[in-house]
Amino acid sequence: MAYALQQLINGLTLGAMYGLIAIGYTMVYGIIGMINFAHGDIFMVSAFIAITAFTLLAAADVTSIPLALTFVLVVAIFFTSAYGWAVERTAYRPLRGSTRLAPLISAIGMSIFLQNAVQLTQGARVKPIPPVLEGGVVLWDAPGFAVQIGWSQLLIIVTTVVLMIAFTWMITQTPFGRQQRACEQDRTMAGLLGVNVDRTISLTFMLGAALAAVAGVMVTVYYGVVDFFIGFLAGIKAFTAAVLGGIGSLPGAMLGGLLIGLIEAFWAAYLWAEYKDVATFSILCLVLMLRPSGLLGRPEVEKV
Amino acid sequence: MMLTMAGVHAHYGHIHALRGIDVEVQVGEIVTLIGANGAGKSTLMMSLFGNPRASAGRIVFDGEDITRVPMHEIARRGIALVPEGRRIFQRMTVLENLQMGATHADPANYAADLARVQALFPILAERQAQRAGTLSGGEQQMLAIGRALMSRPKLLLLDEPSLGLAPIYIRKIFQIVRELNRDHGMTILLVEQNANQALRVAHRGYVLQHGQITLAGTGRELLESPEVRAAYLEGGGHG
Ligand SMILES: Nc1ncnc2c1ncn2[C@@H]1O[C@H](COP(=O)(O)OP(=O)(O)O)[C@@H](O)[C@H]1O
Ligand SMILES: [Mg+2]
Numbered sequence: 001m002a003y004a005l006q007q008l009i010n011g012l013t014l015g016a017m018y019g020l021i022a023i024g025y026t027m028v029y030g031i032i033g034m035i036n037f038a039h040g041d042i043f044m045v046s047a048f049i050a051i052t053a054f055t056l057l058a059a060a061d062v063t064s065i066p067l068a069l070t071f072v073l074v075v076a077i078f079f080t081s082a083y084g085w086a087v088e089r090t091a092y093r094p095l096r097g098s099t100r101l102a103p104l105i106s107a108i109g110m111s112i113f114l115q116n117a118v119q120l121t122q123g124a125r126v127k128p129i130p131p132v133l134e135g136g137v138v139l140w141d142a143p144g145f146a147v148q149i150g151w152s153q154l155l156i157i158v159t160t161v162v163l164m165i166a167f168t169w170m171i172t173q174t175p176f177g178r179q180q181r182a183c184e185q186d187r188t189m190a191g192l193l194g195v196n197v198d199r200t201i202s203l204t205f206m207l208g209a210a211l212a213a214v215a216g217v218m219v220t221v222y223y224g225v226v227d228f229f230i231g232f233l234a235g236i237k238a239f240t241a242a243v244l245g246g247i248g249s250l251p252g253a254m255l256g257g258l259l260i261g262l263i264e265a266f267w268a269a270y271l272w273a274e275y276k277d278v279a280t281f282s283i284l285c286l287v288l289m290l291r292p293s294g295l296l297g298r299p300e301v302e303k304v
Numbered sequence: 305m306m307l308t309m310a311g312v313h314a315h316y317g318h319i320h321a322l323r324g325i326d327v328e329v330q331v332g333e334i335v336t337l338i339g340a341n342g343a344g345k346s347t348l349m350m351s352l353f354g355n356p357r358a359s360a361g362r363i364v365f366d367g368e369d370i371t372r373v374p375m376h377e378i379a380r381r382g383i384a385l386v387p388e389g390r391r392i393f394q395r396m397t398v399l400e401n402l403q404m405g406a407t408h409a410d411p412a413n414y415a416a417d418l419a420r421v422q423a424l425f426p427i428l429a430e431r432q433a434q435r436a437g438t439l440s441g442g443e444q445q446m447l448a449i450g451r452a453l454m455s456r457p458k459l460l461l462l463d464e465p466s467l468g469l470a471p472i473y474i475r476k477i478f479q480i481v482r483e484l485n486r487d488h489g490m491t492i493l494l495v496e497q498n499a500n501q502a503l504r505v506a507h508r509g510y511v512l513q514h515g516q517i518t519l520a521g522t523g524r525e526l527l528e529s530p531e532v533r534a535a536y537l538e539g540g541g542h543g
Contacts, residue, residue: 175407178396178400178403178404179407181393181395181396185393185396189387191376192385193404194379194455195376196376
């Protein structure tokens with residue numbers, strides 16, 4: 001029981017990060033009908049920016065953790081949104097209105113480019129940093145097993161919940177969110193009514209990237225190591241989360257992220273830890289075969 | 305002059321959809337465009353928004369050349385379109401659809417504009433929290449018109465607003481067109497399959513055939529023209 005509770009906490013932490021990344025996939029798909037395969041790499045870029053920023057701060061003798069975290073978040077969000085913007089401008093916008101396959105190939109090319117750019121500038125070695133947030137609180141000192149939530153886990157879960165609430169509010173309640181949804185439903189009509197469609201698409205990429213940036217910083221704080229391959233793995237898992245929740249659906253992405261995180265944690269704890277990534281890919285295949293519209297998606301959504 | 309199209313051509317790939325269009329709409333007029341399916345009526349309206357963009361010719365609206373102005377800027381200049389097929393945002397509420405119509409309008413006018421539109425179409429007030437996709441076809445058309453009015457346009461474009469609607473809604477739409485023009489001085493360009501009624505409410509009209517204007521005149525002149533009677537009014541037409 002105590003052990004299961006611990007897995008629940010671990011799973012929630014993972015799920016929060018997958019959910020944050022999944023939102024970027026789902027929103028971009030919603031507005032341009034295309035999977036942004038470079039999105040996972042945007043997350044990886046953010047993790048590297050975070051590592052670099054933490055290292056710089058350590059060198060500058062900054063010891064205040066809240067200050068350091070805020071600084072790293074701001075820097076990571078700034079650079080990754082700029083990345084998101086640039087990816088859309090260079091790889092996708094020129095191909096808008098062409099065949100469906102062209103932007104897909106462009107996306108994969110962009111992903112390879114980002115991976116190699118980071119590998120070249122950062123080196124292929126695994127990058128460790130000293131732990132940023134150590135320790136935690138013991139929630140339940142059960143016989144033989146203490147259920148504990150780490151400060152970094154708490155930070156991840158709370159930040160994610162706050163961000164998701166804010167994000168949902170923005171999409172459902174603000175004029176920008178309304179215009180964003182209008183572009184999803186009928187881009188031409190939105191344009192006829194005076195919505196700057198290109199700008200809305202750019203902002204959608206930037207927002208998705210910003211959330212992935214937060215996830216990138218969190219993963220750095222949580223694991224303390226980053227390698228250039230995490231973009232691929234986390235990207236695939238978050239993509240699975242988006243598909244499981246129903247691609248194009250915002251609550252779906254959040255729910256899907258949560259489920260994938262929980263499944264991964266419990267699978268690793270009770271089944272085969274070595275095969276935890278297989279679990280995700282099996283789910284992806286199952287969902288695509290049995291219910292391509294996902295849990296909360298609209299059935300009429302077109303498949304890629 | 306509210307709108308002048310001079311020698312406008314437009315293409316969809318290899319299809320030459322507009323072949324030198326000359327159309328004028330004066331302030332306070334109702335002008336109607338009639339023509340068979342595929343003549344280019346919708347294309348003409350969409351070309352004002354640059355979709356498709358005019359490949360030759362000039363479009364002047366309210367004294368300014370808008371031939372190359374980006375689509376989202378056109379609404380700001382004062383043109384609103386009720387498009388063919390309504391194009392309501394189905395998964396938004398009725399109120400959100402109206403808010404979309406006010407995208408670039410002055411927020412200070414929002415409350416007054418909403419009240420005015422809801423007074424014109426009470427159903428839009430009753431159903432404001434409902435998803436627009438659940439409205440009937442006629443109600444959706446009211447919503448499309450209401451949405452266009454939310455921006456206080458100088459020129460209102462209506463593309464086949466009565467298509468596929470029950471007679472009660474068709475009457476309502478022609479009545480609204482008349483009222484908007486007479487009581488609010490709104491300038492209207494109206495495309496209709498229902499040529500008879502359209503020519504009756506319009507001050508002037510144009511006949512469009514294969515992307516060209518083949519006939520122009522006052523509503524009455526066109527109603528009495530043998531060509532129009534033969535092609536669009538007496539059985540040969542669509543309504
Ligand atoms: N999106 C489009 N792509 C290609 N051809 C189009 C498109 N829209 C209209 N057309 C063609 O342009 C011509 C004019 O169409 P349209 O303006 O819709 O006519 P109308 O509104 O008078 O029925 C037709 O030949 C039609 O097939
Ligand atoms: Mg048409």
